[in-house]
Amino acid sequence: MSTGSPFLWYRDKDSLKIGEVNRYLIRYRRVDPSRHEIFFRLKNVEKTTIRAIHLLNGPFIVYCHVVPCNYDPKKRFVPEDMESNREVVFRNSIKPNQAFNVKLYLNGNSLLKKEDDEDIFQWEVDVVSQIVITRNTKINYDLMIGDDLSSMKRLNHSALQHTLTTLGTKTSTSIGLNSGPVEDDDGVIGESRNPQLQVFKRNTHDIWSNEPRYADKPVQLIWLTHGILSNLTADMLYLKDTLEDRVNNDNILVRGFNGNAGKTEKGVKKLGIAAGNALIDLIEKRKYNFDKISFIGHSLGGLVQLYTIKYILSVKGTSYFEQHGIEPINLISLASPFLGILSEMSFLIAWFLDLGTLGKTGRDLTLSKTIPSLLSLNADEDKSAFKPLLETLPDDPLQTFLGKFKHLTLYANAVNDGIVPLRTSALLYLDWEALGDVTELKKNKKAKLDHQHQEDSHSLATNTTRDTVGEIPGDDLSDSSESNKKGVGSVYKQLLSLNFNLANQETSDKPPIKHKLSRKEKRFLRITAKGTDNISDPVEDEPEDNELLPTVSPPSKSTTSGTSETQKLTIPPKASAFESAINALICPIPSTRYVTNPESRDYVIFHDRFYHFKNLPKDDPKSKREWLKLFIFNYNNDWKMTKQVNIAKKYHTNQLNWRKVLVNLPPDAHNNIVVRRRFANGYGWGVIEHICGKWTAHVGHIRKWGNTG
Template sequence: MSTDPFLWYRERDSLSIGDVNRYTIKYTRLDPNKREIFLRLKNKEKAPIRAIHLLNGPFSLYCHVVPFNYDPDNIFIPEDIDSNKEVVFKNEVKPSQAFNVKLNLNSNSLVRSGEEGDLFQWEVDIVSQIITTRKTNILFELMIGDDLSRMKKLNSGTFHTITSMGSKSFITFNPRENVVVDNEQIGQSSNPQLSVVKKSTCDLWSNEPKYPEQPVHLIWLTHGVLSNLTADMLYMKDTLERKCGSENLLVRGYSGNAGRTEKGVKKLGISSAESLVELIQRKKHKIKKISFIAHSLGGLVQLYAIKHILTTRGTTFFEDHDIEPDNLFCVASPLLGILSEMSFLISWFLDLGTLGKTGRDLTLSKTIPSLSNLNVEEDKRSAFKPLLETLPDDPLQTFLGRFNHLTLYANAVNDGIVPLRTGALLYLDYEALGDVTQLQKNKTAKLEHQHDYDHHSLATNTTGDTVAEIPEEKELGAERTTLLERYKQLFSLNLNNEEKKSSLTRREKKFMRISAKGTDYYNLFDDDAEEADEVLSAENEVEASFVSSSSPLSKRSGERPTFYIPPKASAVESAINAILCPIPSREYIMNPESRDFVIFHDKYYQFKNLPKDDHSKRSKLKLLIFNYNNDWKLNKQVKIAKKYHTSDLNWRKILVNLPPDAHNNIIVRRRFPNGYGWGVVDHLCEVFMEGGNPSEETKQEKDQHRIGEGQKIGEGHRIADDSKGNEGELGTNKMKAKI
């Protein structure tokens, strides 16, 4: 390595798109007076390359260093937080930049003490941040030693590279470095007290299940647009394996779509499908169950992959291999496209092919069929339809009914890439959601209020029996009156005009078309199943009459429903947030009690009766001329959404409240910079392990959180206090049905 004793380990490597190197560092201390050693990571790319990083990069690295005893679920206390936080990370180590870390030898990194010395351990992840191309690499150097100042001088030179184009084999080093390097010792420790174990991307994603000889539960992960499997879904994989230890899991996915996400849903889905089929037919492991978890565009890709397998391999492919479909998770996935979610200008650019075929798929553009499709008689009619419109048709629709559990996660706010409606498959109880804009505008007050009692009280639809009602205006006081004033122009309402008060605006009618009642998740598993069925039936009848009445209002009561329509997020703002996103605070990372509960809405939607369409009388000429307006867009989304909502398909819809960048936070693209999404991934693991049924511990936890009359849930909501036989200020739908 070097004749100087201060440098113990030196690693030189390069990472391409999706690549991750994980180092486990172990150091045995023989001298009790030694208090620290040092780690230095340097991006060896030349600084001028930053100017072209948008075309082939970015040529930056992400790195975090975690001591052995750090547990995100427990309070972590650094020895001297002012001088060293001990849990450290850097989101962007840019070309020619370095990341220096002090590794403290203390109780936080201590594995064990013994006669042979004290053993300390850390875990280091180095991740490539390249997102756009598969043809470039990022060169870096990692050093470990006990003299940081001399280590800085040691790698002050640069690699002789040509913008890192090509393979890893061309790496040479600057001879001006005043150290004689033995190439055979690169990546090896020269200090017998230091041990460094390196795992490459392949090592991390080819690990064996806990019990290889026993049947396994295969989890197939799929990444989103401008993303990759091996780096961006790594936290999801690690958490599943860590928290779902009782399951014999085999977590896999297809990495070949990285850097190619503009190729279109069809091509991406076919590639993923062929990889999955190959894994199943290889029969290395006996696969008993299969679950799918996908983020963003991956939700559409995984659905197309399933459909491709059923179409080309037969609808009984999984049955023939004795594989049971278990869970299907779509996390912030644009299942209805983004036609009515983006501005006209952005949709126009996507339609022109800015994001390739994928952009046209998401804007529901008509497809250009191949000759093979036109030769098939049954495909002629649907050959020109948008791909997303035909995707949920059979055989996929029937197969979805075979899954034990269908679950959607969607961002309520702060996601301009996949906004709420398309991420939640359109149908939600918008009346009961309340004013979700307060999650953005009154964030500080929300967090202060949250610490007053347990976090579950904020999860409106997981605490009460059903979704809570919106109070009348007089119950909300002056504050809610001010909010109504704010929405005055949005709804085009004249609140002082009594004649207009009993009629709905065009925008409100549109949202009544997609408003549907859900069922509280926990109450699906009451001991009295017959009573639960009666309640569900009653709720469906109420909902059917609510939405299908010839008058949108209840003419008998003269009351109008209260809608607080979720705001449209900005795609431009989300893109900026992806670059300049707020990073979790030190307190958030080290103290789990300081973290906000992220689940905002958790309900089962059972659609025995969907809202009926309101076919307004409009001339065909008017429709032809103005077919680009929002009504046409909504009609297209409704048509697609209804294919996913049949009597056999019941979806659990979970809405989350995350700060920007919510779209990447929801799956924790990077462990610490996107740490606001930890609660979502933890919740997904709990849902996966529960198998759709809440554990006794979860039920007891839920009951404890409901104690205390009059606890507020957001703006104007209150929990029923069953312990006193009261309904609080407002009774819930299910409780009313029981009465």
């Protein structure tokens, strides 16, 4: 024990940059049976004044959670005293000069094992940087473990508080373990001063440098790609941890490229090339024998990973992966803007993006035309060099290579995502009437999180070509069936509160109110397609007698006229980009009951279907004749839809079968879908479990720490 402060058993002072994480494993051997608690304290020691400045370099806040070793999110967790200590605790935003104090209970929830008649307790702690903009600044924190919280607070206050952040100076101080042992008044930083306490620390590099389970056997590489204003190492850490815990059938290695963090504005092309070079380097180093590869991308990362693949095929040859004996398995996207955000954003926001906000990436997302340099043009290139990047992205060689993946899967937020709304993340074509599946999920009390941990009930058949297609309705709705009288809108109204234009909509058995179809409703009808529960099931043109969901019949001549009247169609409302931005900063966090009781969690997957396409809706000649008028007088509507339709068709061919999974998450849905922070974004746990169900069943929740005694 140190002679300085007997109450202080361990102290670590370190700093975190963008995407950095420090993980601590705290292990305590109890010698005195009368001791029932010890204390953990984490303080952000940046100056308070930094909260109001350098917003473009921050935010200078850290996330932290403390979890006892016997916590399992799939089992009911019962704290010893819920009112005084929840035991599983987290803080999403520890601001400059704020502290996070936790009482570590020595009880059954933290009991790891008994050894030599002594109890050994264990907790896991993650300290995560919340910086999202710059790669140069960092946040300093002070972590302490001891048996007297009041004395630890006084010790914290007595120390000279200084910032590690560069505030207009040319140099910055650094206190950490990387520069060797550092001492303060109470001993060596980062070393235990109590023989009963062990603390194992892993930094970002340690966490992301693990080896596959069997390094000498064939390895499946899972390549992760982060999204806009995001980073790989911190924001996709939960996904990495869960894949490594859950996927035991395959010998996997989870990797990605973190060099794009803080470089969102560079554009999809440059981001994809940088990630592609990193992937090529990993494959050609031949440290492991890769025989399979899967890609998972979140948000902008879905586009970046597509360009990564296209770049590799372009510079290394279309048979590059085959030459290295690597088979494509999964291509998975989470809320990715495949079609850009042209129709989803308001004119003002789209205009700002087009002007250069978010740099080239903003122009890519608004489908702005590119201006290639003279050096990039040659005799072999055609007019495609001047087209928007997202319009040419799915062209060959990418389109052909996509057909080689066994599984093409996208996850899309149906609600509460104003960053990447449903239409663009779901590749436009959806079985709109089948969204009523959510009715049964909401009514069925057993459809909770426990279903998400079971083997996936849907077929995981390969991405083979099928001749059957979903019928694409025309400009009208048929109300011939009894089930159709309630309409698609009533389903949204009852369960998703998507009652955008339901002021006069009847939900009873009374005849529906008739009205003329609006242009917006006709646009949605043109992108309605049928999906199936199994990729091997045929898609029938008409519903079976026992089908519960309403179906849209092909339009007749009388119903396609401009004077036709039919039942009103409810269209999902656009999510607010402004509201989503606010929710990202002040996001609703899961309750204690949600964290500790799996039965309290709703089943978040409500639409999971395969889509096979042979034919797509034919272009409307009238829209081509009127494109100039639409461009001038209807900037934000039809002409943008036409662009998105053209892109969507390239992803839907008879060689490509998509599994489309829609989720219902509360705000902040865009970050929840990837579980950016393990507990703060815990509403998305079901999505990650659903992804992992594609590989294998769960093998255990205790994370491997190697030889830690």
